[in-house]
Amino acid sequence: MSAPAPTIEDAIQAALATVDDPEIRKPITELGMVKGFSVAGELVRVELLLTVAGCPLRDKLNNDITAAVTQIPGITAVEIDFGVMSEDQRKALQTSLRGGQTAEPVIPFAQPGSRTRVYAVASGKGGVGKSSVTVNLAAALAKRGLAVGVLDADIYGHSVPRMLGVEGRPTRVEEMIMPPQSHGVKVISIGMFTAGNAAVVWRGPMLHRALQQFLADVYWGDLDVLLLDLPPGTGDVAISLAQLLPNAEILVVTTPQQAAAEVAERAGAIAMQTHQRLIGVVENMSWLELPDGSRMEVFGAGGGQTVADSLTTTVGASVPLLGQVPLDTRVREAGDDGTPIVLAAPDAPAARALDAVADKLAVRRESLVGKPLGLSVKAK
Template sequence: MGTVTDTPTPSVEAVRAALATVQDPEINRPITDLGMVKDVRVQGGVVDVEVYLTIAGCPLRDKITRDVTGAVSAVPGVAEVRVALDVMSDKQRAELRKSLRGEAEEPRIPFAEPGSLTRVYCVASGKGGVGKSSVTVNLAVAMAARGLSVGVVDADIYGHSVPRMLGATGKPTRVEKMIMPPQAHGVKVISIGMFTPGNTPVVWRGPMLHRALQQFLADVFWGDLDILLLDLPPGTGDVAISVAQLIPNAEILVVTTPQPAAAEVAERAGAISLQTRQRLAGVIENMSWLELPDGTRTEIFGSGGGAAVAESLTRTVGAEVPLLGQVPLDARLREAGDNGIPLVISAPDTPAAVVLRDIATRLSTRARGLAGRMLSVTPAGR
């Protein structure tokens, strides 16, 4: 006679261990740690799992259901998984907020806290049309591809375009006093365009802009970010000043084209660091040249603008401001933005993508200095 092998009956402990591998897609923490597992029942090979959603109509309910089903199905002895969804009570959401944010009732900006390890870059330009948003999106995705935790704030309130260029079609989710940002290509993103219907223009004055930016930084649950990029509006107006007040340790990245006229304006955008006391991380020259099929280059917008800005700002601030890279003009860069799949992942071997990835690597691996940081030291007595 042959040997009959009994199928093991899965234990509740084994199922809960499997559920501990499932992360909430917005908070990026195990659902078991977040109190989202309501109940687990095992009857033979059939497992019933009840899961709490943070809010009714959670946009990621289907993904949570799939992830739970997949994780529990992998437990030996499980023949069927049935997932039921419930919604957290107000008290449970309040407890979740406390577990994530602590006891403080007033929202705070974590990136401005002493000891914050998040590197914050403000991508600025003197004028519009230099490709600042394209550079921001591609840097963010390239950094995320390196395994870093990256967030983007579309701080260009009037000309917001980051969600489309990043392919972020989701909407933010509010949990208690927190806002969960949608993600695309591994990057968390928030934009005023996610809160306005259709293509409605934003007609706000300075105080409202400041408040919106403050909410993006304080009310949004970013988690532990390695890098935060802010796509600033062109020029040196209200938003640039607000950023300097809200995140004084942020560093400025200046984007320009080779055109002398654009470079002159870009110098003014960079020189604001003297007044805001922010560090200049470097200059990026975009649309540097067009490479023709025969291998020759055509400098459509002139040449030397990026180097001129870097040299001028170095003299102005009295510290080296490097030219981080020159990004060639490529129609695929524009097409990738329109399609919501940035060039660094849609065509990673193109010259423009290679330069952008190199810049992202330099910015994310640069050693942290102590300039501009508060040091916990006291003067020695005489």
């Protein structure tokens, strides 16, 4: 017996299932946003429930739904009636996104089965280009098709949103925060919750709570890589990170200058106290390439290798120099424009160096949950 021929309603349902919510990145049909639809000749009317009133991405949803449904033969127009989810519907959505969990939110990246690689980008002092390295690595990893998030944990000196060109504000669904996205990267920063360029004047406990909320209350989805842009030094945020994400791996950024290298060593050595792994060192502003092809070592030479060698000795395990990034005014220009240099000028020497570092970090951790380990027990 043959299957019944698909109806126009089946085709519309299938078309709607191809449309993702721009923030949650899941089909609108799966999220319970499609209340219903009707067909009148060549016109389809869709009743759509937004997660919150005044959704900033309403126009994109309208365009995406119209484009999907008008692909169906015989359908030439779409009208969308926008409504808003009730409190109960939003709570059901929140529970669904958390995998059925209704209790206090937990940090997914700290769970034993997490496959997300967490890299905390640290430096001993400010001004070494730590944030530039972070956003470019994030964009480079996303360019490779990985699911990437960036948490701007530099509470006092937050700059990641500008460097990634993030203009939107997070959307709240009940107690869950939907992070804005740019260049395929999910981003959250305290700068998204402050008025204008207001300063953040917080002490340790408030910093700890903010970091905890950004990790647990934000809907990150299934990330391959999470990058944290830490504030310079070894203060409260570094200590909180060790408590909240003990599996985070530390990436140290320094310049070739010996004075900067000595400070960077102290930032890396904190891993000895927190029992976190040092993944490696990136030397930024390594040299300036001159028009005749020669190099000017503006900040000296050897600082990155010095840090890598010193940390290798300190921790008793290999801490490699992952890359040297040359000085390039386009790195600064691209950051100011909101498009990292690995995307804006991928053939630039600095972009190629950052891409090479990203290649070394683009590995997804495999969970051991449910996998046989091939162990056997021998009788004595």
